[in-house]
Amino acid sequence: MISLSQVTVRYGDVTAVSDVSLTVPPGFVLAVSGPSGAGKSSLLWAIAGAVPVAKGQVEVDGLVITDRPAAAAHGVVLIPQGNGLARVLTARENLSIPLLAERKPNDEVERTIDQALTGVALEESGDHLVEELSGGEQQRVAVARGIAQQGRVILADESTSELDGTNRERVLDLLHAEARRGAAVIIATHDPAVAATAHGHATMAEGHLNWLRRI
Ligand code: ADP
Numbered sequence: 112m113i114s115l116s117q118v119t120v121r122y123g124d125v126t127a128v129s130d131v132s133l134t135v136p137p138g139f140v141l142a143v144s145g146p147s148g149a150g151k152s153s154l155l156w157a158i159a160g161a162v163p164v165a166k167g168q169v170e171v172d173g174l175v176i177t178d179r180p181a182a183a184a185h186g187v188v189l190i191p192q193g194n195g196l197a198r199v200l201t202a203r204e205n206l207s208i209p210l211l212a213e214r215k216p217n218d219e220v221e222r223t224i225d226q227a228l229t230g231v232a233l234e235e236s237g238d239h240l241v242e243e244l245s246g247g248e249q250q251r252v253a254v255a256r257g258i259a260q261q262g263r264v265i266l267a268d269e270s271t272s273e274l275d276g277t278n279r280e281r282v283l284d285l286l287h288a289e290a291r292r293g294a295a296v297i298i299a300t301h302d303p304a305v306a307a308t309a310h311g312h313a314t315m316a317e318g319h320l321n322w323l324r325r326i
């Protein structure tokens with residue numbers, strides 16, 4: 112369960128997120144849409160502890176994590192826009208880093224990576240360097256890395272923007288499966304078709320959140 116109350120993010124004089132309150136219970140997917148610059152990424156970064164929260168509070172399962180750098184330690188997983196992968200490492204290596212940081216045993220890490228790569232239909236590409244993969248393949252690796260972490264909260268920032276129809280469906284199915292497993296999922300997206308698949312749908316404009324369909 113992720114809960115925000117009146118969260119505000121500022122960059123100097125720019126208010127990127129203004130007084131946003133929302134709750135996504137386990138098992139639910141919320142889509143956040145809106146034009147470029149509306150504050151969607153900043154909202155996800157605030158939840159992930161990647162930008163300071165000027166005002167308000169972020170809670171995961173009742174625990175306040177506002178501004179704690181270790182959001183990941185509380186099960187918050189961000190799949191960043193632009194994928195955030197290390198280009199000179201292989202897909203497998205990229206997936207292994209967060210898992211090894213959690214001190215999972217090696218054989219379990221390998222199994223989890225196999226499953227996650229199979230989930231995005233890249234089981235043959237694990238040993239390719241990220242820089243050898245296409246933009247869409249890199250995006251699927253980033254999704255696999257996010258899914259492999261089995262987060263309590265999954266934040267997907269435009270994670271289908273470079274995908275064709277089949278792979279978009281595949282990634283959406285994976286994010287919904289994460290919700291069925293018990294995660295709370297937030298998807299930032301430009302794509303109305305993606306937003307339509309979510310349980311709840313809100314739009315952002317100039318940092319303000321407006322509900323179109325409540326969870
Ligand atoms: P409105 O403000 O549209 O009349 P409410 O009074 O029900 O609707 O909403 C009060 C606040 O609760 C709003 O700030 C809204 O953002 C927040 N809110 C509404 N639905 C949800 C939800 N599913 N999860 C979290 N917060 C919500």
Ligand code: ADP
Nearest residue numbers: 122125127145146147148149150151152153154
């Ligand atoms: P979206 O994801 O909806 O495109 P962003 O969260 O990226 O929106 O941006 C919201 C606002 O914050 C925009 O006005 C953007 O220019 C500004 N912004 C985003 N990141 C930074 C930053 N690191 N420093 C200063 N301003 C930023």
